[in-house]
Amino acid sequence: MRIPVVDSNRQPLMPTTPARARKWIQSGKAVKRWSDCGQFYVQLTIVPSGYATQDIVIGIDPGKKYSGIGVVSAKFTLYTAHLVLPFQTVRDRMDNRRLMRRGRRGRRINRKIEFSKRAHRQKRFANRRQGKLAPSIRANRQLELRIVSELCKIYPVIEIRYEYVRADVDKSSGRKKARSGKGFSPVMVGQVWMLKQLGQFAPVVKIEGYQTSLTRSHLGLTKNKVDKSKAEFNTHAVDSVAIAATSFVEYRKYHTANMDGANWFGSVTITPASFFVIRRPPYSRRQLHLMVPARGGVRRKYGGSTTRHGLRKGDLVNSPKGIGFVSGDTEKQISVSDANWKRLGQIASSKVTLIRRSTGLIVAC
Template sequence: QSPKATLFLAHLVLPFPVVKDRMKQRRMMRRGRRGRRINRNWAYSQRAHRQKRFNNRRQNKLPPSIRANRQLELRVVTELCRLFPVSKIVYEYVKAKGSKSFSPVMVGQKVMLGWLSKLAQVKTQFGYETANLRTELRLVKSKDKSAQTPETHAVDGLTLACSELVKYEPFHTANTHGHTWKGLVQLTPSIFKVIRRPPISRRQLHLMVPAKGGVRRKYGGTTTRHGVRKGDIVRAEMAGRVVVGWVSGDTHRQVSVSDINWKRLGQFTASKVSLIARSTNLVVSGALNPTQPPLLSLPHLLREDGGFSENF
């Protein structure tokens, strides 16, 4: 956000639930392997219990699900800093009840603020401050979290950006005193993007159910047998039909191509699939709607002295 225009809006689909489920599955598989290795007919002191290789009680690591969320946010902010001359980053600080050092949210915030400080100057503010400014800007926040729209997911981010341009400051006159909003900002229609990681499964050396004969099939991973990687943007042709999509899988002779929602468009012969761009590990969808009205015009904020304009 700049004083004269809204430059970019986005919603990040965080990988928290996917990473949480995969860690649960990994833990279950690991316990199964350990259970099969130990012979419980032996005395406990003679069983094949592996000794610890390192101290895993350092208490300075993030849970994988929280780390994945913060890394995706950092990746997007880093790309935005390359596109725009970012002067300051405003981060909404959440206070957790109870022990602050035990809360994964609080620990994740501390790590994230350290990462962001290497990109630009960082300022924090609390949620109630964001809510007050959002009311003053007349921005309406939708409660339908399933809708991937600016009103649902980008309103608070826009308000945070405007907090550096519109401030709640004290004033004094001959007869009264108090606080008022001062600043200059103009909100305009902007590009809105939905950003997420490509839903690619990690490579598994050992599947949960052993295959017959002891040979387990290939599962997961980013590589294919045809010179492209999963997540690459490709152009594919079949029976006169040409599609552009993302590589999502492969067989011995074919490459699977999917759309932006990772719904498979078809399986194409590898020789008729050409690479357009390598994977950036991000899937970006959404575009500017030319008929979209301005989010808000702020006639009462056009004067920097804190007064109201004539058309308020």
């Protein structure tokens, strides 16, 4: 295991050992820090001995509901994460929004007058040809970009490797489908946009699925293909490590005077590393009122990130029930939940103390 290091100007340096980091902190040469993606690191208070760095690569295994991210050097695995993507949540909320909008338009129309004089909205034109990403896809990719941006602040990343899903065309229908034969995948949507965004942090290399599989087998890593929803290293993070490792090992052909063949070239060492499960806080966004009227036709306000006690939803707090996240409030109490958003209890606001403001991420080790 290695601890990330940054200098006094927050420029990332090569990670160090935990023992050396402890000595720096005890002697006052460094101070403790935590990144928004859950990684502990140290910031030097003195001038570093040097700025030489080794190659560090980020690997991304994108998915529809879950993604994996890994940071690898030639000698160490530095960071692994399992991302719980907001795809289904955003899609359900967009469906509800569309349903409510149609209901409002229907109630606005006076059906007692003839059709040509009704208050229908004007006909739309070609508004589906703007090249926009669907909100659910954009939310997925933005969560991945958020984690990559945090990692690039504490690691001297020289390259980002991204698993690219290629599409074939079905000759019978003319539609695109994934090469796995399982039909069109939402992972394929917005890949070009994602690569462009990643290019702002470091050079990007596209890796195909077969390369990930071959490298994973070569490194002796196993993948859980039965239940990919499990928040463990062997579901998605293992592929991200294999993707990053392709920067250091490669299976390629060779030619000599006596024979032709193919073999693995290069070396990389896979070591134990910190593993994190990251998701967005699942609280509801601010709405003017509830979707369904209450008794008497009155709707109360609903959602939002603020509370009546000076805290925000997603803030990390300390309470008699333990350390957790603010998930709601009443007139005199605050709801505190764990990293899985399971309520620990409703606690008097006077007994809850703030540890850290909300970062927009829920991180569990």
